[in-house]
Amino acid sequence: MIDQPADRPRLLVVEDEPSICALLESTLRLTGYEVGSAGTGRAALAEIERSNPQLVLLDVMLPDLDGFEVTRRLRVAGNDIPVLFLTARTGLDDRIAGLGAGGDDYVSKPFSPEEVLLRIEAILRRTGARATAPEPEHTVRRYADLELDADAHEVHRAGQYVRLSPTEFKLLAYLMANAGRVLTKAQILDHVWNYDFAGDSRIIDTYIRYLRKKIDSFHPPLIHTVRGVGYCLRLPRKAGGGQ
Protein backbone atom coordinates (compact mmCIF):
# COMPACT_ATOMS: atom_id res chain seq x y z
CA MET A 1 0.00 0.00 0.00
CA ILE A 2 1.40 3.33 -1.01
CA ASP A 3 1.50 5.89 1.74
CA GLN A 4 -0.10 9.05 0.38
CA PRO A 5 0.23 12.41 2.05
CA ALA A 6 -3.09 14.21 2.34
CA ASP A 7 -1.93 17.25 0.40
CA ARG A 8 -1.40 15.64 -2.98
CA PRO A 9 -3.03 17.76 -5.66
CA ARG A 10 -6.42 16.80 -6.97
CA LEU A 11 -6.64 16.50 -10.76
CA LEU A 12 -9.53 16.11 -13.15
CA VAL A 13 -9.22 13.98 -16.29
CA VAL A 14 -11.67 14.96 -19.04
CA GLU A 15 -11.65 12.39 -21.80
CA ASP A 16 -14.47 10.61 -23.64
CA GLU A 17 -12.32 7.65 -24.70
CA PRO A 18 -12.70 5.20 -21.78
CA SER A 19 -9.38 3.38 -22.31
CA ILE A 20 -7.35 6.61 -22.34
CA CYS A 21 -9.28 7.92 -19.36
CA ALA A 22 -8.65 4.72 -17.38
CA LEU A 23 -4.94 4.72 -18.25
CA LEU A 24 -4.51 8.32 -17.12
CA GLU A 25 -6.52 7.80 -13.96
CA SER A 26 -4.57 4.75 -12.88
CA THR A 27 -1.18 6.32 -13.68
CA LEU A 28 -1.99 9.48 -11.79
CA ARG A 29 -3.34 7.59 -8.78
CA LEU A 30 -0.25 5.43 -8.75
CA THR A 31 1.93 8.51 -8.39
CA GLY A 32 -0.23 9.77 -5.54
CA TYR A 33 -2.58 12.26 -7.14
CA GLU A 34 -6.22 12.37 -6.24
CA VAL A 35 -8.06 11.93 -9.52
CA GLY A 36 -11.58 12.58 -10.74
CA SER A 37 -12.89 12.16 -14.28
CA ALA A 38 -15.51 13.45 -16.68
CA GLY A 39 -16.48 12.29 -20.17
CA THR A 40 -18.02 15.45 -21.63
CA GLY A 41 -17.34 19.18 -21.60
CA ARG A 42 -20.47 19.98 -19.62
CA ALA A 43 -19.71 17.27 -17.06
CA ALA A 44 -16.18 18.73 -16.78
CA LEU A 45 -17.49 22.22 -16.02
CA ALA A 46 -19.83 20.81 -13.37
CA GLU A 47 -17.08 18.69 -11.81
CA ILE A 48 -14.59 21.58 -11.72
CA GLU A 49 -17.22 23.68 -9.99
CA ARG A 50 -17.97 20.89 -7.52
CA SER A 51 -14.53 19.55 -6.63
CA ASN A 52 -12.24 22.49 -7.40
CA PRO A 53 -9.26 20.46 -8.70
CA GLN A 54 -5.80 22.02 -9.01
CA LEU A 55 -5.33 21.07 -12.66
CA VAL A 56 -7.48 19.69 -15.46
CA LEU A 57 -6.30 17.34 -18.22
CA LEU A 58 -8.68 18.29 -20.96
CA ASP A 59 -9.26 16.38 -24.17
CA VAL A 60 -9.86 18.76 -27.08
CA MET A 61 -12.31 16.54 -29.02
CA LEU A 62 -15.27 15.93 -26.74
CA PRO A 63 -18.84 14.95 -27.71
CA ASP A 64 -20.44 18.24 -26.65
CA LEU A 65 -18.32 21.32 -25.92
CA ASP A 66 -14.76 20.97 -27.18
CA GLY A 67 -11.82 21.49 -24.83
CA PHE A 68 -11.16 25.00 -26.10
CA GLU A 69 -14.75 26.02 -25.43
CA VAL A 70 -14.64 24.49 -21.95
CA THR A 71 -11.52 26.53 -21.22
CA ARG A 72 -13.03 29.74 -22.60
CA ARG A 73 -16.05 29.28 -20.35
CA LEU A 74 -13.83 28.70 -17.33
CA ARG A 75 -11.82 31.86 -18.02
CA VAL A 76 -14.94 33.95 -18.66
CA ALA A 77 -16.22 32.77 -15.29
CA GLY A 78 -12.95 33.91 -13.70
CA ASN A 79 -11.63 30.40 -13.06
CA ASP A 80 -7.86 30.26 -13.71
CA ILE A 81 -7.39 26.52 -13.09
CA PRO A 82 -4.35 25.26 -15.06
CA VAL A 83 -5.35 23.33 -18.19
CA LEU A 84 -3.27 20.68 -19.93
CA PHE A 85 -4.85 19.88 -23.30
CA LEU A 86 -4.82 16.33 -24.63
CA THR A 87 -5.05 16.53 -28.36
CA ALA A 88 -4.86 14.37 -31.45
CA ARG A 89 -4.30 17.54 -33.41
CA THR A 90 -0.67 18.43 -33.87
CA GLY A 91 -0.93 21.52 -36.10
CA LEU A 92 0.54 24.77 -34.88
CA ASP A 93 -2.79 26.55 -35.39
CA ASP A 94 -4.41 24.21 -32.92
CA ARG A 95 -1.66 24.78 -30.44
CA ILE A 96 -2.11 28.52 -30.69
CA ALA A 97 -5.88 28.15 -30.44
CA GLY A 98 -5.40 26.01 -27.34
CA LEU A 99 -3.03 28.34 -25.59
CA GLY A 100 -5.04 31.35 -26.78
CA ALA A 101 -8.05 29.78 -25.11
CA GLY A 102 -6.20 29.95 -21.81
CA GLY A 103 -4.59 26.52 -21.70
CA ASP A 104 -1.21 26.09 -20.01
CA ASP A 105 0.29 23.37 -22.17
CA TYR A 106 -0.72 20.46 -24.36
CA VAL A 107 0.31 16.90 -25.14
CA SER A 108 -0.38 15.23 -28.47
CA LYS A 109 -1.87 11.77 -28.73
CA PRO A 110 -0.54 9.19 -28.64
CA PHE A 111 1.33 10.19 -25.50
CA SER A 112 3.20 8.21 -22.87
CA PRO A 113 2.00 8.43 -19.26
CA GLU A 114 5.48 9.62 -18.36
CA GLU A 115 5.22 12.58 -20.73
CA VAL A 116 1.87 13.55 -19.24
CA LEU A 117 3.32 13.34 -15.73
CA LEU A 118 6.25 15.56 -16.71
CA ARG A 119 3.90 18.19 -18.14
CA ILE A 120 1.62 18.08 -15.11
CA GLU A 121 4.51 18.53 -12.73
CA ALA A 122 5.95 21.37 -14.79
CA ILE A 123 2.61 23.19 -14.74
CA LEU A 124 2.05 22.60 -11.03
CA ARG A 125 5.56 23.84 -10.37
CA ARG A 126 4.92 27.00 -12.37
CA THR A 127 1.58 27.61 -10.71
CA GLY A 128 2.95 26.97 -7.24
CA ALA A 129 0.70 24.03 -6.46
CA ARG A 130 3.47 21.54 -6.83
CA ALA A 131 3.48 18.34 -4.90
CA THR A 132 6.67 18.09 -2.94
CA ALA A 133 7.85 14.85 -1.54
CA PRO A 134 8.81 15.19 2.11
CA GLU A 135 12.41 16.02 2.94
CA PRO A 136 14.37 13.59 5.06
CA GLU A 137 13.97 14.60 8.71
CA HIS A 138 15.97 12.01 10.55
CA THR A 139 19.70 11.69 10.57
CA VAL A 140 19.48 7.93 10.28
CA ARG A 141 16.87 6.45 8.00
CA ARG A 142 16.14 2.74 7.80
CA TYR A 143 14.19 0.65 5.35
CA ALA A 144 14.25 -3.14 5.55
CA ASP A 145 17.97 -3.95 6.11
CA LEU A 146 19.08 -0.71 4.50
CA GLU A 147 20.41 2.07 6.70
CA LEU A 148 21.40 5.58 5.64
CA ASP A 149 23.12 7.96 8.01
CA ALA A 150 22.83 11.49 6.61
CA ASP A 151 25.28 13.10 9.03
CA ALA A 152 28.00 10.48 8.66
CA HIS A 153 27.17 10.18 4.94
CA GLU A 154 27.25 6.41 5.25
CA VAL A 155 25.10 3.62 3.92
CA HIS A 156 24.90 0.06 5.21
CA ARG A 157 22.96 -2.84 3.85
CA ALA A 158 22.59 -6.01 5.92
CA GLY A 159 25.17 -4.48 8.25
CA GLN A 160 27.77 -4.08 5.50
CA TYR A 161 29.19 -0.70 4.53
CA VAL A 162 28.29 0.35 0.97
CA ARG A 163 30.43 3.04 -0.64
CA LEU A 164 28.37 5.54 -2.66
CA SER A 165 29.27 8.63 -4.68
CA PRO A 166 27.65 11.91 -3.53
CA THR A 167 25.02 11.74 -6.30
CA GLU A 168 24.24 8.09 -5.60
CA PHE A 169 23.90 8.97 -1.93
CA LYS A 170 21.52 11.83 -2.65
CA LEU A 171 19.44 9.63 -4.96
CA LEU A 172 19.22 6.85 -2.41
CA ALA A 173 18.34 9.29 0.38
CA TYR A 174 15.48 10.63 -1.74
CA LEU A 175 14.20 7.14 -2.58
CA MET A 176 14.41 6.11 1.09
CA ALA A 177 12.62 9.24 2.28
CA ASN A 178 9.77 8.19 0.00
CA ALA A 179 9.99 4.43 0.47
CA GLY A 180 6.93 2.62 -0.81
CA ARG A 181 5.94 5.51 -3.00
CA VAL A 182 6.51 5.77 -6.75
CA LEU A 183 8.68 8.76 -7.63
CA THR A 184 8.42 10.13 -11.13
CA LYS A 185 11.54 10.86 -13.11
CA ALA A 186 10.62 14.54 -13.04
CA GLN A 187 10.52 14.50 -9.24
CA ILE A 188 13.85 12.70 -9.06
CA LEU A 189 15.52 15.03 -11.58
CA ASP A 190 14.23 18.06 -9.79
CA HIS A 191 15.21 16.87 -6.33
CA VAL A 192 18.52 15.16 -6.93
CA TRP A 193 19.88 17.15 -9.88
CA ASN A 194 17.90 20.37 -9.45
CA TYR A 195 17.15 20.31 -13.16
CA ASP A 196 14.10 21.92 -14.58
CA PHE A 197 11.60 19.96 -16.62
CA ALA A 198 13.80 20.12 -19.73
CA GLY A 199 16.55 18.04 -18.09
CA ASP A 200 17.47 14.75 -19.67
CA SER A 201 15.91 12.00 -17.57
CA ARG A 202 18.28 9.34 -18.94
CA ILE A 203 20.79 10.39 -16.31
CA ILE A 204 18.42 8.91 -13.72
CA ASP A 205 18.40 5.52 -15.40
CA THR A 206 22.18 5.56 -15.40
CA TYR A 207 22.43 6.37 -11.71
CA ILE A 208 19.73 3.89 -10.79
CA ARG A 209 21.87 1.28 -12.52
CA TYR A 210 24.93 2.32 -10.47
CA LEU A 211 22.88 2.24 -7.29
CA ARG A 212 21.42 -1.17 -8.04
CA LYS A 213 24.89 -2.62 -8.51
CA LYS A 214 25.79 -1.51 -5.01
CA ILE A 215 22.54 -1.71 -3.05
CA ASP A 216 20.77 -4.56 -4.81
CA SER A 217 23.74 -6.88 -5.01
CA PHE A 218 22.11 -7.94 -1.75
CA HIS A 219 18.75 -9.70 -1.58
CA PRO A 220 15.95 -8.96 -1.90
CA PRO A 221 16.13 -6.14 -4.49
CA LEU A 222 14.71 -2.89 -3.14
CA ILE A 223 14.87 -0.54 -6.13
CA HIS A 224 12.00 -1.16 -8.53
CA THR A 225 11.22 0.25 -11.95
CA VAL A 226 7.64 1.32 -12.50
CA ARG A 227 7.41 1.28 -16.27
CA GLY A 228 6.55 4.57 -17.90
CA VAL A 229 6.47 6.35 -14.55
CA GLY A 230 9.63 6.17 -12.50
CA TYR A 231 11.15 4.31 -9.57
CA CYS A 232 10.16 3.07 -6.17
CA LEU A 233 12.16 1.78 -3.23
CA ARG A 234 10.25 -0.99 -1.52
CA LEU A 235 10.36 -4.67 -0.66
CA PRO A 236 9.41 -6.92 -3.60
CA ARG A 237 5.81 -7.97 -3.94
CA LYS A 238 4.92 -11.65 -4.15
CA ALA A 239 5.89 -13.42 -7.38
CA GLY A 240 3.52 -12.56 -10.22
CA GLY A 241 2.27 -9.42 -8.54
CA GLY A 242 5.25 -7.26 -9.49
CA GLN A 243 5.20 -4.25 -11.75
Ligand code: CA
Ligand atom coordinates in the same frame (compact mmCIF):
# COMPACT_ATOMS: atom_id res chain seq x y z
CA1 CA B 1 -11.94 12.67 -27.46
